[in-house]
Each structure stands twice: as structure tokens, then as C-alpha cells.
Amino acid sequence: MTAPTPGPDGPPPEGPLADLLAVLREAAALKTAADVLAWDEQTYLPPRGGEFRADQLAALAGLTHDRLTGPELRDALLAAEAEVRPADSAAAACVQEARRDFDRRTTLPRRLVEELSRVTTLAQQNWAEARKRSDFAAFRPHLEAVVTLKREEAAAVAAGREDLAAAAPYDALLDDYEPGAKSDQVSAVFAELRAGLVPLVAAISEAGVTPDRSLLTRNYPVAAQYEFCRSGAERLGFRFDSGRLDTAAHPFCTTLGPADCRLTTRYHPNDFSQSYFGVLHEAGHGIYEQNLPAEWFGAPLGEACGLGVHESQSRLWENFVGRSRSYWEHAAPEARAFFPEALGKASAEELYRAVNDVRPTLIRVEADEVTYNLHVLLRFELEQPLISGDLPAGDVCDAWDEKFEAMFGFRPPSAADGCLQDIHWAAGLIGYFPTYALGNVYAAMLWDAALAELGDLEGQLAAGNFTPLRDWLTEKVYRHGRRYAPTDLIARAAGSPPTPAPLLAHLNAKYGALYGLG
Structure with a gap:
């Protein structure tokens, strides 16, 4: 039968x-x-x-x-x-x-x-x-x-x-977050990313263009930030009749039932972008969770298809949508309304440029699109020897500082800015970090496919219409749960196997235009 x-x-x-x-x-x-x-x-x-x-x-x-x-x-x-x-x-x-x-x-x-x-x-x-x-x-x-x-x-x-x-011993942990992935395969993808990112970061730093980030470092009352963040999550499609937004030391999203998804963020009174993009990121996770087949909750068909695909959603909504010019054409008036003293005269273009400033930073969750993946590569390169035994856990702080300086050109001034900045190792989530960069790779492929199929997607976002994109992602990604392996799901949705090329093309085109690169 x-x-x-x-x-x-x-x-x-x-x-x-x-x-x-x-x-x-x-x-x-x-x-x-x-x-x-x-x-x-x-x-x-x-x-x-x-x-x-x-x-x-x-x-x-x-x-x-x-x-x-x-x-x-x-x-x-x-x-x-x-x-x-x-x-x-x-x-x-x-x-x-x-x-x-x-x-x-x-x-x-x-x-x-x-x-x-x-x-x-x-x-x-x-x-x-x-x-x-x-x-x-x-x-x-x-x-x-x-x-x-x-x-x-x-x-x-x-x-x-x-x-x-x-x-490799690490692969047994990586497999729990990205089913079927092997560290040598991930290393090959990351090598391609590094080869494309390092010259782009160098070109941007030498371009002599400095966006005005002062917009982000003014007085932003926390109560107003909460309301602005909540509105941003709702704008994308996160449903608060089955969700919440609270405060935590490290932003996260967790699902507690088929109609109970919780987001958290943290606030800085002089930088609304930290909480705001943290919420857009976690809302991306939440939108995925809220659009999985609820009748299959607890079974594979009601669960997300690996953490790489999950991170593709947080990074797509945070960056490809939330850091786009079209998004700020729609969101700028609301930002000015929530923060009239800080942003009363700020234009959409000024906000767009401010939130896309590229410069090496200490904290991963505050990093720009271009340098973000380097933060992930650093953690990936530390996690493997941690599990193999080649790097004693007690030496990780010094190893972090040395590797960070080699990648970014300066050393973290404190452990809080270095190896203590993420909660993942404390939570036992070793093997999780690579999925952030894989998520960026997947997000770029999904974005290109959505652009090709949805017509004037940029115009839809500028008009505040996020439904076509959300419906497209529901059809291509969310509703399938774990029916397909992560690489198969992305290939079905985007039309080709996963490759870093679309991500590198996106970053070069966007930031080439912003920074006047050849």
C-alpha cells in the first residue's frame, strides 16, 4: 500500500x-x-x-x-x-x-x-x-x-x-547544522570567498569615499528603538500574533511551538542600527519558522532545511532587503518619525549610504556585508583545531587575537571585543558558524532568482510591498521543510547548484557603485 x-x-x-x-x-x-x-x-x-x-x-x-x-x-x-x-x-x-x-x-x-x-x-x-x-x-x-x-x-x-x-572530527558537528556538508568542501567555498573579498575590501579602503555614519551615532531612545524594530519586523511579514520581541545579551530567534516564535535583540542608545538590523536578521529566521507547514510541527516536513538555508533567510531579509536603497526609500519617513531629533532632516539616500558603510569592525553581528564573511572564516578556522585537539580551549583567546590581526589588521582591545563576543561556543553550537557564510551564498542565489521571476522587485520594496517576495520564498523554500537536502533545495529554487559567484557579483556591483570603484 x-x-x-x-x-x-x-x-x-x-x-x-x-x-x-x-x-x-x-x-x-x-x-x-x-x-x-x-x-x-x-x-x-x-x-x-x-x-x-x-x-x-x-x-x-x-x-x-x-x-x-x-x-x-x-x-x-x-x-x-x-x-x-x-x-x-x-x-x-x-x-x-x-x-x-x-x-x-x-x-x-x-x-x-x-x-x-x-x-x-x-x-x-x-x-x-x-x-x-x-x-x-x-x-x-x-x-x-x-x-x-x-x-x-x-x-x-x-x-x-x-x-x-x-x-575530520569537526565534520560530525558540522553535519548537525548543514546536513551532508564536509569541512573540506566548506573550506573550498570559503577560499573562493576570501579570494574575492580581500581585494574588494582593499579597493574600498583605498577609494577615499567615507559615508557619513554620524547619522547612526546620535541619541536614539531605547523605547523608540523597540517600536521602530517591531515595526520593521512587521513590515517584512513577521506576525506578532504568534511572536514576541524581547531583549537578550546576544540576539537570537527561537521557536517554542507552531504559533510561538520569539525574537530578541540588544539596544545601544547611540546607534539604532545595532538593534534594527539585529531584528531584521532575527525576523528573517522568524518568517521562515512562521511559514513552515504547521501541521507537520515536530516532524522533518515541519522543520527548516538546515542552518545554511535558515541563515540565507536572515541574511536575505537583513541585507538584500534591509540594506537596499529601495527599502530605505520606504522606511526613511518612518525612521524620521520615530527619531525626529536624530533623523529629522536625513534623506533616504543618506540613510542608505550610512547603513552600507564598509570598514573592518570588531563585532561580527555589527559587520557590514563585505567584511562579515571574514568574521565567519576566522571562527571556522578556530573551531576545527578546537575539536581536533590541536588548539587547547584555554589558548583560544590568544589564537583569536592573532588570527583577527592577520585578517583585519588590528587586534581586539579586549576579550569582550574578541573571543567573548558570541554566545555560540558557550551554548555548545560548534559547527554552526560556517552556516552564516553559506547562508550569504544561498541568499545571493535566491535573490537573483527572485529578481528574475518577480519583475520589478525593487519597485515593490520601495512601495512597501514585501508580500510578493515573501510568497515567493514560501513557495520555493519555506513550505518544503526538510523535504530536500539544503544544496538540492537551493538548486531547485535558484536553478543551479550553490556557488559563491552571485554573492561576489552582488557585493562588487553594489559597493563598486557606492565607492566609485572602476
Whole structure:
């Protein structure tokens, strides 16, 4: 018997596939309960509540792991595998991805899963305080504990996966965020990016053109920033009837249910762009989450297609839309209304040029489009020896400063401006960083395809009409969940396999015009 094709291409599932979905949704309920506690930890948890919160999250991680590796899911998966055909259907893809997840999770003992949850929870709390004080020494033992556990995770996954047995240890972690990717493949893409970016950065620095960034460094009341950020997210299509915007030490987006997506940002009273572009970035993630098939929440068809594709959405909405001239033609009047003293006389063109200033900066999340990928390359080049053991975790601060100086020409003045600026390592998200640059590559390809198919896209954005682009992305990306592998999804949407060429072409054309390059 052939099961009906589920999702947007057919009726709801039934039989063994429905049974599998029921087990996955139950496990998702447990996981998202933990995610609520993790969100609260980053936003509202009292300082003294941290230790017990780590115990709570570890307990829930263990229970979720049991559900996702237990006999009920195994049996449901076997029954669905015996039933679902054909190989190219959405149903078959759902079962295939569920099998992939099951096999990976069963390589990990519950003890390791619980300990990773507990240690990373405490590490994130320590990181927030260490970053405030720029105190790497205080964070060092937490980082060492996280790296030790991530090495153990990488070894366990590789031992249970034939395709990873002979690969670099780092690949077992990278595969969790960008399925199927290998570090040597990513290195080749990054080498091409570096070869194109370094001369462009040099040409811009030598052009003698200096946009007026003073627009961004005036008095911007935080309350007005919140309203402007919220309006920007709504403009793009983020739905606040199923979402929130709060404050955290490091901006993030998390989904706590099929109609519950949370964004966070951080504010600087003398620079609205930090919070604003942080929100546009996280709203890009949120729009993806809010347009996944809700009826498949908890199952692969209701989940995003890898972190590279996810980051393509945050970077597309933040940069290709939010830093475009067309966007500021629409958004400038609202910006002036929210900040009349700071921007009362600022034109759309002045705002466009200010938010596209290119210069080496210390902080990744505040970097411009051109230099941003160099920040990612730095982290990628540190993470691999961290996991292989060639770079002791205690030496990462010095290694960071040396590599940063080699790439950008100056050293971070403090650990807060260097290796403590990101929360990812504290959270155990080693292997995540490469997806930011891959996301930029994917975003450029999707943008070019949308331009070709949507007609006057620039005119639509200038008129404040973001619906055609959002609908196009829903059709090409969001609605498929994990039906396709990331590279296959991008190839289907953009018409060719992933390549850095469109990104480099976009950056050269845009910033060549802004900086008067030949």
C-alpha cells in the first residue's frame, strides 16, 4: 500500500506515517518545553536561578532523548519505512529524515546529552557575565568543559556513522547544522570567498569615499528603538500574533511551538542600527519558522532545511532587503518619525549610504556585508583545531587575537571585543558558524532568482510591498521543510547548484557603485 503524499502536495498523513508523526510531536512538546526555559534563561531568569535551571534543562534533555531514541519511535519508524512509497515523495523524505535523526541521536548516550545540556546552560550564564567584564579567565573553565563534551559528541557520532568514520572530527558537528556538508568542501567555498573579498575590501579602503555614519551615532531612545524594530519586523511579514520581541545579551530567534516564535535583540542608545538590523536578521529566521507547514510541527516536513538555508533567510531579509536603497526609500519617513531629533532632516539616500558603510569592525553581528564573511572564516578556522585537539580551549583567546590581526589588521582591545563576543561556543553550537557564510551564498542565489521571476522587485520594496517576495520564498523554500537536502533545495529554487559567484557579483556591483570603484 502506498501512503498518501503529505504536506502541501497532498492530504494529511494516515496509518503508520500518522503514528510516526504522533510520536515525534510528543517529543517536540518535551523539547519545546525545554526551549521555553532556555528562552527565559536568556531573557528574564533571576541571576540566582541559574544553577537549578541547568538541572531542569538537563532533566528535560534526558527525557526528550529517551523519547527520540526509544522503542516506540523505533517501531513507528520501521512501520513507516515499510509502508511509504515512492522514494521521491514528501512522505518518503519525511521518513528518511526521521531515520537520519534517529540514527544520529542513538549514537549519543543519555549521560552525554544531559551533561551537555547542564554544562552549556551554566556556560551561557557565565559567558554573559564574563563578556560584561571582558574576563576570559572566568569563562575559560566553562569553555574547556564544553569543548571536551563536544569532542566526545563528535567521536560518538563518527563511530556510529559510516559516512563520517574517516572524516575530520569537526565534520560530525558540522553535519548537525548543514546536513551532508564536509569541512573540506566548506573550506573550498570559503577560499573562493576570501579570494574575492580581500581585494574588494582593499579597493574600498583605498577609494577615499567615507559615508557619513554620524547619522547612526546620535541619541536614539531605547523605547523608540523597540517600536521602530517591531515595526520593521512587521513590515517584512513577521506576525506578532504568534511572536514576541524581547531583549537578550546576544540576539537570537527561537521557536517554542507552531504559533510561538520569539525574537530578541540588544539596544545601544547611540546607534539604532545595532538593534534594527539585529531584528531584521532575527525576523528573517522568524518568517521562515512562521511559514513552515504547521501541521507537520515536530516532524522533518515541519522543520527548516538546515542552518545554511535558515541563515540565507536572515541574511536575505537583513541585507538584500534591509540594506537596499529601495527599502530605505520606504522606511526613511518612518525612521524620521520615530527619531525626529536624530533623523529629522536625513534623506533616504543618506540613510542608505550610512547603513552600507564598509570598514573592518570588531563585532561580527555589527559587520557590514563585505567584511562579515571574514568574521565567519576566522571562527571556522578556530573551531576545527578546537575539536581536533590541536588548539587547547584555554589558548583560544590568544589564537583569536592573532588570527583577527592577520585578517583585519588590528587586534581586539579586549576579550569582550574578541573571543567573548558570541554566545555560540558557550551554548555548545560548534559547527554552526560556517552556516552564516553559506547562508550569504544561498541568499545571493535566491535573490537573483527572485529578481528574475518577480519583475520589478525593487519597485515593490520601495512601495512597501514585501508580500510578493515573501510568497515567493514560501513557495520555493519555506513550505518544503526538510523535504530536500539544503544544496538540492537551493538548486531547485535558484536553478543551479550553490556557488559563491552571485554573492561576489552582488557585493562588487553594489559597493563598486557606492565607492566609485572602476
